[in-house]
Amino acid sequence: MAKKIPSISKINELFQNKEMKPSELFEQVYETASYTESVLHAHLELFYDEGLKLSKESDNRYSKNESFGLLDGIPIAIKDNINVYGYKTTCSSKMLSNYVSPYDATVISSLKKAGTIFTGKTNLDEFAMGSSTENSAYGPTKNPWNPDFVPGGSSGGSAAVVSAGSAVASLGSDTGGSIRQPASFCGVVGFKPTYGTVSRYGLIAFASSLDQIGPITNTVDDTRIIFNEIQGYDSKDATSITPEYTKLENKKIKVGILKELMQEGVSKESQNEVNKVVTLLKEKGHDVTEISLPLTEMALSVYYLIAPAECSANLSRFDGVRYGIREDASTSYEMMNKTRSVGFGEEVKKRILLGTYALSAGYFDEYYGRALKVRSKIISDFKTAFDKVDFILSPTTPTPAFGFGDKTKNPLEMYLSDLCTIPANLAGLPAISVPTGLSENNLPLSVQIMGKPCSDYSLIDFAESIEEMVEFNFSPNLLKEKNES
Amino acid sequence: MNLKATIGMETHVELDTKSKMFCSCEVVETDEPNVSVCPTCLGLPGALPVPNKTAIEYIVMLSLGANCKITNEGMFHRKNYFYPDLPKNYQISQFDFPVGVNGSLEIVLDEELHSVEIERVHMEEDTGKSVHMGSGRIDSATSTLLDFNRSGIPLVEVVTKPVISTSKMAVAYIEELRQVVIDLGISKGKLEKGNLRFDANISVADENANELGTKVEIKNMNSLKSLEKAIDYEIMRQSKQVEKGESVIQETRHWDENKQVTVSMRTKEGSADYRYFSDPDLPNMIIDQDFIDNSKKNIQNLPTDKRKTLKESGLSLSDSNYLDKGEKWLYDLYLSTVENTKDSKSTFNFLTGELQGQMRKAEIDELPNWVDSVKLANLINLFETNEVSFTSAKDILTKLLSEDIDPKSYASDNNLIQSSDDEEIKALVTSIIKDNQDIVERLEDPEDKLVGFLVGQVMKSSENKVNPGTVKDILLKELFG
Numbered sequence: 001m002a003k004k005i006p007s008i009s010k011i012n013e014l015f016q017n018k019e020m021k022p023s024e025l026f027e028q029v030y031e032t033a034s035y036t037e038s039v040l041h042a043h044l045e046l047f048y049d050e051g052l053k054l055s056k057e058s059d060n061r062y063s064k065n066e067s068f069g070l071l072d073g074i075p076i077a078i079k080d081n082i083n084v085y086g087y088k089t090t091c092s093s094k095m096l097s098n099y100v101s102p103y104d105a106t107v108i109s110s111l112k113k114a115g116t117i118f119t120g121k122t123n124l125d126e127f128a129m130g131s132s133t134e135n136s137a138y139g140p141t142k143n144p145w146n147p148d149f150v151p152g153g154s155s156g157g158s159a160a161v162v163s164a165g166s167a168v169a170s171l172g173s174d175t176g177g178s179i180r181q182p183a184s185f186c187g188v189v190g191f192k193p194t195y196g197t198v199s200r201y202g203l204i205a206f207a208s209s210l211d212q213i214g215p216i217t218n219t220v221d222d223t224r225i226i227f228n229e230i231q232g233y234d235s236k237d238a239t240s241i242t243p244e245y246t247k248l249e250n251k252k253i254k255v256g257i258l259k260e261l262m263q264e265g266v267s268k269e270s271q272n273e274v275n276k277v278v279t280l281l282k283e284k285g286h287d288v289t290e291i292s293l294p295l296t297e298m299a300l301s302v303y304y305l306i307a308p309a310e311c312s313a314n315l316s317r318f319d320g321v322r323y324g325i326r327e328d329a330s331t332s333y334e335m336m337n338k339t340r341s342v343g344f345g346e347e348v349k350k351r352i353l354l355g356t357y358a359l360s361a362g363y364f365d366e367y368y369g370r371a372l373k374v375r376s377k378i379i380s381d382f383k384t385a386f387d388k389v390d391f392i393l394s395p396t397t398p399t400p401a402f403g404f405g406d407k408t409k410n411p412l413e414m415y416l417s418d419l420c421t422i423p424a425n426l427a428g429l430p431a432i433s434v435p436t437g438l439s440e441n442n443l444p445l446s447v448q449i450m451g452k453p454c455s456d457y458s459l460i461d462f463a464e465s466i467e468e469m470v471e472f473n474f475s476p477n478l479l480k481e482k483n484e485s
Numbered sequence: 486m487n488l489k490a491t492i493g494m495e496t497h498v499e500l501d502t503k504s505k506m507f508c509s510c511e512v513v514e515t516d517e518p519n520v521s522v523c524p525t526c527l528g529l530p531g532a533l534p535v536p537n538k539t540a541i542e543y544i545v546m547l548s549l550g551a552n553c554k555i556t557n558e559g560m561f562h563r564k565n566y567f568y569p570d571l572p573k574n575y576q577i578s579q580f581d582f583p584v585g586v587n588g589s590l591e592i593v594l595d596e597e598l599h600s601v602e603i604e605r606v607h608m609e610e611d612t613g614k615s616v617h618m619g620s621g622r623i624d625s626a627t628s629t630l631l632d633f634n635r636s637g638i639p640l641v642e643v644v645t646k647p648v649i650s651t652s653k654m655a656v657a658y659i660e661e662l663r664q665v666v667i668d669l670g671i672s673k674g675k676l677e678k679g680n681l682r683f684d685a686n687i688s689v690a691d692e693n694a695n696e697l698g699t700k701v702e703i704k705n706m707n708s709l710k711s712l713e714k715a716i717d718y719e720i721m722r723q724s725k726q727v728e729k730g731e732s733v734i735q736e737t738r739h740w741d742e743n744k745q746v747t748v749s750m751r752t753k754e755g756s757a758d759y760r761y762f763s764d765p766d767l768p769n770m771i772i773d774q775d776f777i778d779n780s781k782k783n784i785q786n787l788p789t790d791k792r793k794t795l796k797e798s799g800l801s802l803s804d805s806n807y808l809d810k811g812e813k814w815l816y817d818l819y820l821s822t823v824e825n826t827k828d829s830k831s832t833f834n835f836l837t838g839e840l841q842g843q844m845r846k847a848e849i850d851e852l853p854n855w856v857d858s859v860k861l862a863n864l865i866n867l868f869e870t871n872e873v874s875f876t877s878a879k880d881i882l883t884k885l886l887s888e889d890i891d892p893k894s895y896a897s898d899n900n901l902i903q904s905s906d907d908e909e910i911k912a913l914v915t916s917i918i919k920d921n922q923d924i925v926e927r928l929e930d931p932e933d934k935l936v937g938f939l940v941g942q943v944m945k946s947s948e949n950k951v952n953p954g955t956v957k958d959i960l961l962k963e964l965f966g
Contacts, residue, residue, distance in 0.1 A: 081531075089531070200533060201532070201533050204531045205530075237535070238536060312565075321631070364760075
């Protein structure tokens with residue numbers, strides 16, 4: 001029988017008090033997976049044998065009171081664009097259908113040292129390009145709240161497994177909202193840390209200047225625990241920083257409501273969640289003001305030049321020469337051509353072409369060059385805004401989850417579902433999505449809170465206070481149905 | 486129509502670092518393929534580049550050595566093109582913010598100094614190596630093997646402005662650049678190992694034309710001989726076309742060593758679009774004054790400095806140029822030897838001609854420890870003052886290289902000291918004149934070749950124990966008064 005999974009701190013307490021063993025929790029999570037997976041298709045691969053073995057080792061440590069800490073024995077799912085030694089990393093692409101990683105991503109090494117157990121690899125939009133997980137070469141993932149709806153994307157699998165209870169938490173990656181948007185669609189917490197605080201080494205790059213790994217969890221505290229483990233300087237990533245996290249001096253917090261994300265283009269339902277939180281914040285005596293960052297409206301356009309441009313080069317290495325699939329041909333160039341034509345899906349090809357075009361001689365200045373200029377303006381606008389407010393509040397998504405096929409015909413509409421999340425990536429800001437309520441058709445809705453660079457921990461603290469205020473205590477239908485049966 | 490050639494050189498210098506440019510793989514010299522590789526230099530998914538600080542320091546040193554202005558915020562760019570031995574299918578390189586710009590190198594041609602302007606000095610990573618089976622070229626190979634040991638080794642590209650006019654000047658430039666990187670200690674500078682590889686951009690136009698002719702690039706040479714011949718051939722080929730009024734095709738060619746001609750590789754239709762953009766994996770290189778000052782500390786005694794010292798010792802420019810390009814021990818030996826001799830030119834000749842020649846013959850790379858500049862100076866002085874003949878000096882040197890001797894005592898002990906005793910020589914001369922009356926009668930003036938013959942006869946009769954100069958003086962006095 002599916003049980004709602006307790007928070008990581010609570011689980012750790014149970015482990016410490018010998019009320020539950022890590023291997024029992026692992027079996028429970030695996031049992032949940034064994035029936036949710038047939039509906040959701042959230043995991044691409046389950047690491048049952050190794051997971052069970054490692055969780056028994058964790059049992060031993062707890063029995064000797066020698067556990068590694070809060071994450072020891074916690075089953076976590078990994079998005080399948082993060083390398084785990086000895087396992088396939090497919091990026092949900094046909095291109096890498098046979099690719100087994102010979103090394104661990106830095107975040108994986110960190111979690112292994114903490115005693116974390118991996119449940120397996122989760123589904124995503126191919127190479128993290130998409131907002132619905134419909135772009136997976138291995139078929140879409142369904143939303144645990146209603147399988148007729150998408151789980152969001154690109155970390156759709158990672159959000160769905162946490163929501164469905166087939167993992168305690170998961171890692172996703174966020175380039176334009178790929179953690180926060182699916183977390184919101186699936187009613188869980190999703191956090192994109194400050195750019196540079198979490199190593200990207202071992203994350204298969206989509207757009208290097210925007211990509212960031214982060215946790216998807218049931219509670220904000222779980223996010224804090226996992227972030228704490230994976231953050232920090234890594235000498236293998238030149239963009240990694242030695243973070244000096246900021247602290248909040250005042251109890252009274254200044255919150256800005258971003259006007260450009262509370263207007264046409266964002267549904268009333270989504271706006272109402274923000275208004276609901278504003279009322280609660282005011283009740284607690286916090287200072288709430290409306291702010292305006294007009295360039296936010298350009299963010300989507302800027303993103304769809306910068307991200308494809310970077311991806312056009314990042315994905316060049318997939319050529320059939322050294323790894324991945326290879327199509328037979330009579331010359332090496334023909335082989336590369338055919339391999340890339342067969343190995344990449346439509347959305348990936350579209351973005352590579354778009355990016356190649358934007359970087360081409362004669363077009364560079366007009367497209368990519370201009371996008372970079374607007375991006376630096378967006379960064380400085382946020383900097384100015386954070387002189388006045390501590391955090392910026394907005395909806396995470398313009399609408400709740402949409403149905404399968406609803407937006408696949410119109411890419412622009414699909415792209416618009418990242419409207420609220422993209423600015424934080426462009427500016428490298430930490431941003432967290434916290435579920436706050438349900439839509440008319442019983443799908444989760446969330447708010448997003450953005451902070452200034454390196455405010456990650458205070459942002460998490462503030463998000464936790466909102467989590468407490470809104471008391472989001474709903475769980476997906478899938479769990480209820482199973483419990484009732 | 487008088488034609489002039491214009492040449493610009495692009496040279497790749499392989500840096501002598503312990504590890505590669507963007508990963509910690511060791512730089513190895515081995516034929517065993519793919520033994521020094523990692524996720525980063527193989528371009529595996531998810532791997533990231535991290536710059537090698539020593540390599541950046543070396544590039545700054547070379548930029549300073551080439552008198553460049555240093556860019557304080559250098560940028561890494563991605564140069565996008567597909568090739569099987571380029572693992573990421575882009576090469577990390579530099580574009581509009583290279584480490585060094587607007588420099589110059591001083592070169593020596595015969596007895597003249599010239600300055601070759603340097604446009605830029607930038608960093609890039611090397612590619613892997615393709616071994617095409619069944620053919621030397623990718624387009625006709627039956628299969629291709631890839632070795633990524635070289636992938637990611639740091640390279641510096643040094644680009645000159647189009648200011649070189651002859652093959653000799655191009656060779657002198659490469660020799661100078663090679664010596665600069667050796668003296669900086671940043672590259673082994675071995676041409677035969679491909680530590681320096683060069684491309685020459687050559688065009689030919691009317692000497693009065695304002696614009697340059699169509700550029701042809703000869704790619705990837707690593708021998709000075711080939712460079713010289715390829716440039717000469719290419720100037721000749723293009724000149725013929727221009728003279729006939731034909732247009733030169735813009736293309737890339739390579740030097741065919743067997744046929745001694747340049748051969749077309751590919752035609753350039755406009756320039757390739759590499760879609761350069763700043764690499765988002767790599768923050769800008771901040772090269773501040775402290776970094777520059779620290780790099781400067783490691784720069785001393787470049788070829789120009791050495792030439793200055795050598796010229797001050799009295800050597801000609803071309804002799805100085807020979808020594809500053811030579812091995813360091815020879816340069817040092819010359820400087821300490823010349824302090825104790827009178828003539829810099831004969832010291833230079835003896836060390837670079839006789840000493841090096843004998844060492845080469847004896848197959849020894851370094852001087853025996855008992856051979857020092859004092860002994861060599863003594864030896865040079867012995868023949869310079871005519872105390873021994875040059876032939877004897879050579880014999881003494883041979884002995885000295887195998888045995889610890891004092892040149893002067895050895896010369897006396899072995900009866901090699903030449904006599905300058907006028908009376909003794911006069912007696913010998915008189916006797917030779919008497920024995921060779923037929924020749925003496927044919928003598929017309931003191932410049933007659935037969936005088937030399939008679940001197941030789943005197944030397945022979947003395948068993949080379951007399952000073953030939955004195956012999957000649959006395960002989961002429963006896964014959965012509």
